[in-house]
Amino acid sequence: MRVMGVDPGLTRCGLGAVEGRPGAPLSLVAVGVVRTGADEELGTRLVGIEAGIEQWLDDVRPDAVAVERVFSQHNVRTVMGTAQAAGIAVLCAARRGLPVALHTPSEVKAAVTGSGTADKKQVGTMITRLLRLAEMPKPADAADALALAICHIWRGGAQHRLAEAMARAGKGR
């Protein structure tokens, strides 16, 4: 199963794709960030986020998309932009009929480190180990996107819907 994780944000939207299944080694497919300028208008930024995510979906062709669930308790100054970037990621995936799952930051941390309160460094260390990378992916938003993808592969909560979706798409994987 190939999962694309999205750590939403307007200034930096982390994107990471991982291939794997529960109980088997994981492999890195792609990792990066879509950036938009803080001095640009909101509309221009959202169009940029959409274009970046569309390009990634074209290139990576994931079986599912995992997006971080945004809470209003987050940083108040940036939470609206974060929610809007997340909404666009969900929109882009849903338009293609891809299954979309939302995972909370603590679910993601718990999945990759065993602790829902792990810090960024601990998450980065585990991502590096699990994907057998030479160094920690940077920036943190990119590492978080990979953690989301791994969380989704391991949680398996969406297995049923994924299986259905893959059957519909006629894939044998």
Place this chain on the structure above:
Amino acid sequence: MRVMGVDPGLTRCGLGAVEGRPGAPLSLVAVGVVRTGADEELGTRLVGIEAGIEQWLDDVRPDAVAVERVFSQHNVRTVMGTAQAAGIAVLCAARRGLPVALHTPSEVKAAVTGSGTADKKQVGTMITRLLRLAEMPKPADAADALALAICHIWRGGAQHRLAEAMARAGKGR
């Protein structure tokens, strides 16, 4: 100038288009609501909002779009969905190169009633009067969308950008 107002929401997204200019009578172009089911998945709902707004933009052909600015202090339970619906409205407008403006609820109330703390009934009454309607537009989300459009026409803050945009589009209005 023709302005389309958007009162964003996932369950009910109010849409209203008004034609007019500062100092001249206003006229109603269209008013309505795009609805999505609370039992549907987020992705399905966002795709539905996008399709509804796109249809409206095709039909109404506004010169500008005015969207309510969402704050994180709003109803915490629904604010994320509201922010995402607003983001999609901004995205749809920006993709077409239309000028987009965000107005706060108090700016809108002040524009149409003279008071930033007016209640919904007062806003509805003024919309009915200003557009010379036989009765108050319903639901309140639809009336709020019309108030946003009128606010935008009257505030004129975006006049310069609008004039530029209309010149680019070769319109003489």
